[in-house]
Amino acid sequence: MTQSLCESCQNVREICTARSRFLLCELSLTNADYPKYPPQPIVRCDGYQPKGKADEQEKA
Numbered sequence: 001m002t003q004s005l006c007e008s009c010q011n012v013r014e015i016c017t018a019r020s021r022f023l024l025c026e027l028s029l030t031n032a033d034y035p036k037y038p039p040q041p042i043v044r045c046d047g048y049q050p051k052g053k054a055d056e057q058e059k060a
């Protein structure tokens with residue numbers, strides 16, 4: 001299955017229920033061009049921003 005860009009995007013919020021898992025796009029809260037629950041998989045997205053920089057800790 002194709003990996004969705006949403007999986008590695010910092011704008012995504014994962015919503016888990018007992019039966020399902022949804023990917024909510026937080027850009028949808030401020031920009032109507034983005035669906036709240038984008039149809040998966042997303043392979044191209046202008047709003048994509050890779051996660052990670054905030055998670056990385058640099059050693060001084």
Ligand code: SF4
Nearest residue numbers: 006009012025045047
């Ligand atoms: S900005 Fe695009 S890639 Fe990121 S969560 Fe929203 S739809 Fe997915």
